[in-house]
Amino acid sequence: ILGQAISMATMVLPIILIAVGTAYTIHVINRYYEDLMEIRDKKEALISTLQHVSIPILLAGITTIIGFSSLALSNIFALQMFGILSAIGILFALVLALTLTPALLSLLPVPKTKTVNSHSNNLYGKALEKIGQMNVRHSKIVIAACIVLVGIAAIGIPNLTFETNTILSFKKSSEIRKSTEYLNDQFTGITVMNIIVRVPEEGGILEPEVLTRMDGLQTYLEGLREYKGKIIDTTDSNYSRGNQIVGGSQSIVTFIKGLNRAFHGGSQDFYKIPDETNEVDVTTEIYEYLPEQGLLLEKDSETFEVLYEYEKDRDFIINNGIIELDFPDVEKRIIDTKTGKVRDLINGRTYVGQLVFQYENAGKPENIESFIDNARKTARINIFIKTASSTLLGEIREKTRDYVKTHFSENMRADQTGLSSLTLSILRLLVQTQVSSVLMALVIILVMITLISRSITRGIFSIIPLTASIIINFGIMGWFKISIDMSTATIASIAIGIGIDYTLHFMERYKVMIQTMEGDQAVIGTLKTTGQGILFNSLAVAGGFSALLFSQIRGNIFMGLLMALIMITSSGFAITLLPALLYMIKPKFLFAQEKLKK
Numbered sequence: 001i002l003g004q005a006i007s008m009a010t011m012v013l014p015i016i017l018i019a020v021g022t023a024y025t026i027h028v029i030n031r032y033y034e035d036l037m038e039i040r041d042k043k044e045a046l047i048s049t050l051q052h053v054s055i056p057i058l059l060a061g062i063t064t065i066i067g068f069s070s071l072a073l074s075n076i077f078a079l080q081m082f083g084i085l086s087a088i089g090i091l092f093a094l095v096l097a098l099t100l101t102p103a104l105l106s107l108l109p110v111p112k113t114k115t116v117n118s119h120s121n122n123l124y125g126k127a128l129e130k131i132g133q134m135n136v137r138h139s140k141i142v143i144a145a146c147i148v149l150v151g152i153a154a155i156g157i158p159n160l161t162f163e164t165n166t167i168l169s170f171k172k173s174s175e176i177r178k179s180t181e182y183l184n185d186q187f188t189g190i191t192v193m194n195i196i197v198r199v200p201e202e203g204g205i206l207e208p209e210v211l212t213r214m215d216g217l218q219t220y221l222e223g224l225r226e227y228k229g230k231i232i233d234t235t236d237s238n239y240s241r242g243n244q245i246v247g248g249s250q251s252i253v254t255f256i257k258g259l260n261r262a263f264h265g266g267s268q269d270f271y272k273i274p275d276e277t278n279e280v281d282v283t284t285e286i287y288e289y290l291p292e293q294g295l296l297l298e299k300d301s302e303t304f305e306v307l308y309e310y311e312k313d314r315d316f317i318i319n320n321g322i323i324e325l326d327f328p329d330v331e332k333r334i335i336d337t338k339t340g341k342v343r344d345l346i347n348g349r350t351y352v353g354q355l356v357f358q359y360e361n362a363g364k365p366e367n368i369e370s371f372i373d374n375a376r377k378t379a380r381i382n383i384f385i386k387t388a389s390s391t392l393l394g395e396i397r398e399k400t401r402d403y404v405k406t407h408f409s410e411n412m413r414a415d416q417t418g419l420s421s422l423t424l425s426i427l428r429l430l431v432q433t434q435v436s437s438v439l440m441a442l443v444i445i446l447v448m449i450t451l452i453s454r455s456i457t458r459g460i461f462s463i464i465p466l467t468a469s470i471i472i473n474f475g476i477m478g479w480f481k482i483s484i485d486m487s488t489a490t491i492a493s494i495a496i497g498i499g500i501d502y503t504l505h506f507m508e509r510y511k512v513m514i515q516t517m518e519g520d521q522a523v524i525g526t527l528k529t530t531g532q533g534i535l536f537n538s539l540a541v542a543g544g545f546s547a548l549l550f551s552q553i554r555g556n557i558f559m560g561l562l563m564a565l566i567m568i569t570s571s572g573f574a575i576t577l578l579p580a581l582l583y584m585i586k587p588k589f590l591f592a593q594e595k596l597k598k
Contacts, residue, residue: 013082013085013086013089015544015545015547015548016086016089016494016544016545017086017089017090017093018544019540019541019542019543019544019545020064020090020093020497020498020541020544021089021090021092021093021096021097022540022541022544023498023501023537023540023541024057024060024061024093024094024097024098024101025097025101026533026536026537026540027053027056027057027060027097027505027533027537028049028050028053028057028097028098028101028102028105029101029105030529030530030532030533030536031049031052031053031533032045032046032049032105033111034529035048035049035052036110036111040110042105042106042110043106045110046102046105046106049102050098050102054098055508056504056505056508056509057094057097057098058094058098059449059452059504059508060500060501060504060505061090061091061093061094061097062448063445063448063449063496063497063500063501063504064090064094064497064498064500064501065087065090065091065094065497066441066444066445066448066496066497067441067445067493067494067495067496067497067498067500068082068083068086068087068090068493068494068497069083069084069087070083070438070440070441070444070493070496071083071086071490071493072084072087073440079489079490082490083490083493086494090497124532124535124536125528125532128527128528128531128532128535128575129524129527129528131527131531131575131576132520132523132524132525132526132527132528132531132579133520133524134576135523135527135576135579135580135583136519136520136523136524136579136580136583139580139581139583139584140580140584142576142577142580143577143580143581143584146468146573146576146577146580149472150468150471150472150475152475153471153472153474153475153476153479154471154475155475155479156474156475156476156477156478156479156480157471157474157475157478158478159478159479159481160474160477160478160483160484161391161481161483161484162390162483162484162485163389163390163391163483163484163485164390164485165387165388165389165390165485166388167180167181167388168388168389168554169485169553169554169555170552170553170554171552171554174552184247184386184387185386187247188247188248188384188386189246189247189248189384189385189386189387190384190388191384191385191386191387191388191393192382192383192384192385192418193382193383193385193393193396193397193400193416193418194380194381194382194383194416194417194418195217195380195381195383195400195414195415195416195417196378196379196380196381196414196415196416196417197210197214197378197379197380197381197412197413197414198377198378198412198413198414198415199377199378199411199412199413200377200411201377201411202375202376202377203349203353203375203376203377204376204377204411205252205372205376205377205378205379206348206349206352206353206356206376207348207349207352208273208274208275208276208348208349208352209276209348209409210409210412211252211253211256211273211352212273213407213408213409213412214251214252214253214379214381215253215257215273216403216407217381217400217403217404217407217408217414218249218251218253218381218383220233220399220403221246221249221383221396221399221400221403222246222248222249223246224245224246224396224399225239225242225243225244225245226242226243226244226245226387226392227239227241227242227243229391229392230395231245231392231395231396231399233399244386245385245386245387245392245396246383246384246385246386246396247384247385247386248384249381249382249383249384250371250381250382250384251371251379251380251381251382252356252368252371252372252379252380253273253381255356255359255367255368255371256273256274256352256355256356257271257272257273258271259355259356259358259359260272260273260274260355263355274348274351274352274355275348276347276348277331277345277346277347277348278345278346278347278348278351279334279343279344279345279346280343280344280346280351281341281342281343282333282342282343282344283301283342284300284301285298285299285300285301285307285342286298286299286300286301286304286340286342287299287323287335287340287342289318289323289335289337294311294312294313295309295310295311295312296309296310296311296312296315296316296323296325296335297309297310298310310325318337321336321337321338322334322335322336322337323335323336323337327344329350330344330345330346330350331345331346331347332344332345333345353376356368356372382418383396397416400414400416401416438470438492438493438496441493441496441497442463442466442467442496445459445462445463445496445500446459446460446462446463447459449462449504453589455588455589457587457588457589458507458587458589461503461507461578461581461582461587462500462503462504462507463500463503464503464573464577464578464581465499465502465503465570465573465574465577465578466495466496466499466500466503466570466573468569468573468577469495469499469566469569469570469572469573470492470495470496470499470566472565472566472569473491473492473495473562473565473566473569474492476562476565477562482558482562485555488555488558488559488562490559491559491562491563491566494563495563495566495567495570498541498567498570499566499567499570499571501537502534502537502538502570502571502574502575503574503578505530505533505534506526506530506531506534506574506575506578506579507578507582508530509526509529509530510522510523510526510530510579510582510590511589511590513525513526514590514591515591519583519586520583523579523582523583526579527575527579531575534571534574534575535571535575537571538567538568538570538571541563541567542563542564542565542567542568543564545559545560545563545564545567546560546561546564547560548560548561548563549561
């Protein structure tokens with residue numbers, strides 16, 4: 001309907017929606033089994049179920065939608081669409097869980113009493129009861145253990161890196177990765193960095209000084225090396241240990257040096273930028289000097305017809321048999337009266353212009369025109385790089401900027417474009433997306449829960465388990481050197497949307513139970529009932545994301561692994577850290593007067 005193609009970001013949407021959508025249904029079914037223990041009438045049990053779970057599920061769904069929608073703030077279109085489409089999918093899952101699931105349950109026979117009772121007294125219920133007892137008897141130890149765990153994980157956060165490397169998204173055994181690595185090893189490299197050099201004066205790009213500075217930049221970049229994940233130049237003591245990172249370069253300089261060499265008979269000595277003044281042999285005219293008359297005769301080299309007469313002192317001077325003649329379009333024409341050799345002294349810009357003109361007229365002008373504009377004010381340099389790593393590309397960019405700043409004249413401007421710049425732009429946007437989406441989602445959820453419950457304290461308690469699980473997620477990524485890329489950039493926002501569900505379900509049930517029970521019994525009772533829904537929910541979601549472990553794309557594998565981990569940690573904190581905090585602190589919002597019948 002929206003006309004959007006499947007991208008690297010949206011291709012995992014079906015798995016996410018299956019995993020998340022199942023979670024709401026699990027809570028409905030879990031509560032339905034609880035109500036059947038006291039209400040044997042199917043219809044009445046379903047009504048009771050919806051009365052109890054509709055608000056928690058609705059809140060959970062809204063917070064999940066907020067988490068996904070936060071990605072719409074991204075400047076990366078693929079992530080924007082991922083966030084929008086995910087939010088729409090979660091909305092449909094939420095509606096179906098509260099409508100289709102009860103409808104289907106009404107069509108099924110009432111489970112046997114034995115089945116219903118076993119749901120409460122099963123192995124999971126007993127395990128959760130033990131966890132509840134631990135939370136109330138050793139609440140301080142539980143809180144301290146959680147803080148230590150989060151603290152250890154947080155140590156790895158400074159090592160977290162942002163990286164976009166499309167090639168590393170594929171497994172080492174994949175053909176595309178092996179082919180790309182072969183091309184990088186055996187050829188110049190598949191990643192291209194374009195440098196656009198500009199000068200203000202028309203024709204100024206052909207000045208030898210400008211070309212020499214461009215040539216120096218190309219030589220400098222071709223000499224860069226990679227050593228232990230860093231880009232180094234010839235001034236580094238480890239330079240000899242480094243690996244080649246720039247496979248080559250190409251620009252108008254490359255053509256001009258080759259043309260200059262060809263113009264001088266292929267001599268390697270002339271494979272260079274022309275000088276400010278260049279000598280060019282003249283063969284179209286010959287000259288005869290008449291000293292008695294003080295005349296210089298210019299003749300056609302084939303017909304020997306006199307073309308022009310020059311007068312001494314007016315048109316030329318002579319010194320030791322060498323005549324310097326003022327001549328149009330050249331600085332001087334030099335004539336050796338002893339050997340008859342004629343040479344023109346041509347300034348660098350004119351000489352380079354003639355080389356370019358001759359090349360354009362010789363065959364394929366498009367070859368050279370792709371590197372220089374018609375006004376001769378702009379030139380393009382192609383730098384071929386043997387990596388697609390945004391980290392290394394960023395360092396090469398900084399090396400380029402530093403060189404341009406110190407070696408280019410004030411009237412020269414150099415801008416970096418191309419695939420490498422696109423990669424770095426994506427990296428910059430990923431950083432902005434990660435920070436803005438996480439902060440925005442947390443703030444919106446905090447404000448929403450605060451407004452609904454009319455308690456800032458409840459809002460803060462609601463995001464504590466979630467914040468702890470996010471810290472652990474980023475910490476583990478830092479410890480195990482898992483970079484944030486296009487795939488893993490969505491994890492925190494998804495985790496916020498889904499992870500808050502566990503906290504909301506626990507607190508809603510606990511707040512009801514604390515009105516009629518002692519604190520310790522309320523904790524245990526909540527865990528034996530709602531705790532099972534949280535446990536099954538997290539296992540189902542984690543299992544759904546685990547399907548990504550079989551993907552051929554490494555980013556999706558990491559996403560599946562980390563999402564499964566964050567589901568376990570967020571649900572784990574919801575049934576350990578949160579109950580322990582609520583039992584020990586006993587915040588006032590738990591004991592506000594409630595109309596239980598409502």
